[in-house]
Amino acid sequence: MNAPITLIPLIVEKLPVEQYAAALQHLYEQTPSYWHMYNLPGAPAGQAQRDLYEAAGVEGRTMLGIAQRVDRLDPQAGATLVGLVDFRLHWPSQQTAYVGMMLVAEPQxxxxxxRKAWRLLQQWLRKSTEITTVRLGVEQFNPAALQFFQQVGFTLTGEAQRMRVGDKFVRLLYMEQVLRTTPSPVVSGDAELAAE
Incomplete structure (x- = not known):
């Protein structure tokens, strides 16, 4: 059985971005297949720091690290960053959250x-926000991501868009998941972001 995971904010007010940049860069280096999809040999140097600074400057955008305990039975043993969920609240509309990236290190x-990370974020969105719908775009050439998101309840919307990424054009297939049909009052701002 896997060690428990927790979602931790990588952008925290009053903490320097550099606090998590090295750990995030290491995570990026643990996902070479992601970068190969964009014809890159690996994660560009300094990519994590650039991403953290960019995210910090966008209202409603949050980067959550997926931290996994080093020792399943000992919470004091610490954790390691094994993934990332990058999302933005109230975009492109007030009741929508947009997931820009969900990444797990290849060895994990x-x-x-x-799946656990999505379930945690989904529960938090339901309990702590008025978000009704979550949207995301999956690269057409990434069938594993498409299958993953379908398995956790996302459906294709029929919308697609060509986007320029570096020197390449990428077709994004849009997907969404309805969390609820009407906004509900926020129950708790402190929904649990940890799972066994």
Whole structure:
């Protein structure tokens, strides 16, 4: 059985971005297949720091690290960053959240970590926000991501868009998941972001 995971904010007011940049860069380096999809040999140097600074400047955008305990039975043993969920609240509309990236380090893939992380974020969105719908775009050439998001309840909307990424054009297929049909009052701002 896997060690428990927790979602931790990587952008925290009054903490320097550099606090998590090295750990995030290491995570990026643990996902070479992601970068190969964009014809890159690996994660560009300094990419994590650039991403953290960019996210910090966008209202409603949050980068949550997926932290996994080093020792399943000992919470004091610490944790390691094994993934990332990058999302933005109230975008592109007030009741919508947009997931820009969900990434799990390749050595930890296919262990249920992404599914647990999505379930935690989904529960938090339901309990702590008035978000009714979550949207995301999956690269057309990424069938594993498409399958993953379908398995956790997202459906294709029929919308697609070509986007320029570096020197390449990428077709994003849009997906969404309805959390509820009408906004509900926020029950708790402190919904649990940890799972066994």
């Amino acid at each position: 893939q296919r262990q249920g970590i992404g």
